[in-house]
Amino acid sequence: MAKSFLTLPESLMNIDNDPPSNRSLLIYSSQIEDGKKMEEVFSKPGRKIQTTNSISTAKKILERSDCTMLIVAVSGKDCDGIKLLEWTNDTILGIKKVGVAMTESPDIYNKVYKLGADHCFYFDSLVVDRLTIAIEKCHKEDQxxxxRNSNAFQGCSRRINIESNSNSTLLLSGPQGVGKSAIARVIHDSSPRRSGPFVVAECAHYLSATESMDIFRGKETGVKHPLYRNQQGLLAQANGGTLYIHEVCMLPLHVQEVLATVIQRGVFTPQNLTKEIKFTGRIILSTKVNLAEKVRDGDFSEALFHCIHSNVVIVPPLSDCQDDIIPLAECFIKQICAESGIKSPRLTKGAINKLTNHIWTGNVRELFSTISRACYEFRGETLGKDDIVLNEIPKNRESHTRHYRVQRALRQTKGNKAQAAMLLGINRSTLYAWIKAEGIPKDYR
Ligand SMILES: Nc1ncnc2c1ncn2[C@@H]1O[C@H](COP(=O)(O)OP(=O)(O)OP(=O)(O)O)[C@@H](O)[C@H]1O
Structure with a gap:
């Protein structure tokens, strides 16, 4: 299993790597409503969750030791969560612990970390999204x-093969959910470094600039804090393997500068040390924003940009890869049903049409969640169009996306309609209909 400072996903991954009968997660919150909300976020087919608002029940469940992870609501007013963490520290070994702070307070974070929690999150809507993503990422480890064989993905597949045998720093660029993290993992797993660690830096999760720096460079000595476990930073941990830096533009500028030095000179200096250490891993970074624009706006290090912009793999949006949608959906159905021990249903023609015609702004991630939900709720031999529940995007945004895709395809093919239709994975008459509906000039190129 990959070693990572991002302990929440790692912890969740560990849960999912346990034998199915042992996969169990305990949620404790003194407030029933909060417990229910957390249960919604963490539930998934095949995962056993127990939720309680009673500290004595929580202790009994933990003592039976059939739990691999404890998620505790902690807040300023209510100290029971903290008390439970204190108790587990003295009594229960080998359990992953996550604090979910119901009020945002550095004091609470510190307390929770000091009590040996692997991670602590503030439970707002943003974090709920992040948690959901983190859970998906863990799930992905099982997948x-x-x-993918669509025309639009061919270039990307070729590059994945080439990059697996290379050591140069690589930037994966593409919108949310297209599979950048999955690709980074595939490249690592097929590279000569595959027996080394795959370390993930989730830049969006770091709480402060100082914390980012500590996390990257590590500390020689310092407070006993789970984030600085072994006093080793991510760079040291990734030696001999791959360091995957997810959403690099979320790193503070001065950490970006440190990274630029690591990439150029292949060395780094841990905090509190003067001696340089050789970095022997490979760095893969990802971005969903245009980094050149960020440099122009002063939000991204120019030095780092120059180190990474020459080796970029552009991962196309799912809607540009129409031929991948159904094979991916079928693959997800098999995976999800196998995990839940149910027979895989077949997609009906209606479901296929619905999936193919949807604009997947959330890309493969959205497709995966849509299929998970359908498989979870379905009762029968086939998945029909009514079993597929799509996130409806407001009309104007959908139209805007289609407008943009058609224009882009026409620009890429210098106005050649047959090639543009092929690129979009639609036939020529549909392209003409889209051009008309979007009010794009016929001779647009
Ligand atoms: N080719 C694939 N095969 C199987 N699963 C895939 C594939 N591509 C993407 N996925 C799944 O789609 C989901 C989103 O992928 P991933 O997290 O890699 O996207 P991302 O581009 O890194 O997203 P973001 O930048 O928004 O975090 C994950 O669950 C991932 O496992």
Whole structure:
């Protein structure tokens, strides 16, 4: 299993790597409503969750030791969560612990970390999204990479093969949910470094600039804090393997400068040390924003940009890869049903049409969640169009996306309609209909 400072996903991954009968997660919150909300966020097919608002029940469940992870609501007013963490520290060994702070307070974070929690999050809507993403990412670890064959993905597949045998720093660029993290993992797993660690830096999760720096460079000595476990930073941990830096533009500028030095000179200096250490890992970074624009706006280090912009793999949005949608959906159905021990349903023609015609702004991630939900709720031999519940995007945004895609395809093919239709994965008459509906000039190129 990959070693990572991002302990929440790692912890969740560990849960999912346990034998199914042992996969169990205990949620404790003194407030029933909060407990229910957390249960919604963490539930998934095949995962056993117990939620309680009673500290004595929580202790009994923990003592039976059939739990691999404890998620505790902690807040300023209510100290029971903190008390439970204190108790587990003295009594229960080998359990992953996550604090979910119901009020945002550095004091609470510190307390929770000091009590040996692997991670602490503030439970607002943003974090709920992040948690959901983190859970998906863990889930992904169980998933096999599905080889995509659409025309639009061919370039990307070729680059994945080439990059697996290279050591140069690589930037994966593409919108949310297209599979950048999955690709980074595939490249690592097929590289000569595969027996080394795959370390993930989730830049969006770091609480402060100082914390980011500590996390990257590590500390020689310092407070006993789970984030600085072994006093080793991510760079040291990734030596001999791959350091995957997810959403690099979320790193503070001065950490970006440190990274630029690591990439150029292959060395780094841990905090509190003067001696340089050789970095022997490979760095893969990802971005969903245009980094050149960020440099222009002064929000991204120019030095780092120059180190990474020459080796970029652009991962296309799912809607540009129409031929991948159904094979990916079928692959997800098999994976999800196998995990829940149910027979895989077949997609009906209506479901296929619905999936193919949807604009997947959330890309593969959205497709995966849509299929998970359908499989979870379905009762029958086939998945029909009514079993597929799509996140409806407001009309104007959908139209805007289609407008943009058509224009882009026409620009890429210098106005050649046959090639543009092929690129979009639609036939020529549909392209003409889209051009008309979007009010794009016929000779647009
Ligand atoms: N080819 C594939 N085969 C199987 N699963 C895939 C594939 N591509 C993407 N996925 C799944 O889609 C989901 C989103 O992928 P991933 O997290 O890699 O996207 P991302 O581009 O890194 O997203 P973001 O930048 O928004 O975090 C994950 O659950 C991932 O496992």
């Amino acid at each position: 096999r990479w599905f080889q």
